[in-house]
Amino acid sequence: MEETIDLREYFFILKKKMWLIVLAAVICGVISGLVSFYVLKPVYEANTTLIVNKEVDDKETQMTTTDDLNYVQKLALTYGEIIKSRTVITSTINKLNLDMTYEELSGLVSVTNVADTQIIKISVQNKNPQIASKICNTIPEIFSTEVQRIVKASGTEVIDKATIPANPIKPNKKMNVLIAMVLGVMVSVFIIFLREALNTKIKEPKDIEEKLGIPVFGVVPKF
Structure with a gap:
């Protein structure tokens, strides 16, 4: 019964301070909106996909065995590391005359291998959609030349x-x-409960019995 009463008290506390919770949510949402729309610059992402080939002696021979497929998949993993190598990234910077260092461009390039396939996906993020597209198309060109020299393979x-991305991927x-408003609600509720827990003032007659252990025999009403 005591737990039910406490929960009811918490409900009345929140109901009484609902204006503060709503205000906190609105303020946090407005601040987040202003930052997202006017401060944070949009970031675009361009994507391209490559398929890894395997050389065969007989042109009529097709790659059908499991060993061949496993070989190509492992080769794709190796190629993924070469794509982000300093040689490929630096050559891309020089070819496009980009005002970037290797570390900066490497941080914008993402290479993933599609599971159980010989396909490699290259993603490039940039604040300029045209530049993101150019980088994404230039990397495979340079990589195709370098991989022949490095691994002597197909x-x-x-x-x-x-293609040039039309819509940015971030900020969302x-x-x-929405996240800012939820955080505003959570923080405001925490502060309300914290202040209530630290408040030692006696507000109702039952507080005298609970906190002081003194029975209450009567209450003088306010006029």
Whole structure:
């Protein structure tokens, strides 16, 4: 019964301070919206896919065995590391005359291997959609030349060339505002309960019995 009463008290506390919770949520949402729309610059992502080939002595021979597929998949993993190598990234910077260092561009390039396939996906993020697309299409060109020199193996072919992205991938403005409002509610509720827990003032007659252990025989009403 005591637990039910406590929960009811918490409900009345929140109901009494609801204006503060709503205000905190609105303020946090507005601040997040202003930052997302006017401060954070949009980031675009361009994508391209490559397929790893395996050389065969007989042109009519097709790659059908499991060993061949496993070999190509492992080769794709190796190629993924070469794509982000200093040689390929630096050559891309020089060819496009980018004002970037190797570390800066390497941080914008993501290389993933599609599971159980010989396909490599290259993603490039940039605040300029045209530059993101150019980088994404230039990397495979340079990589195809370098991989022949480095591993003396068959190269790759581009499946889908990168196009200029129309919409940015971040910031997610709506999600940022929603998260900020939820955080505003959580913080305000925490502060309300913390202040209530630290408040030692006697507000009701039953507080005298609970906190002081003194029975209450009567209450003088206010006029």
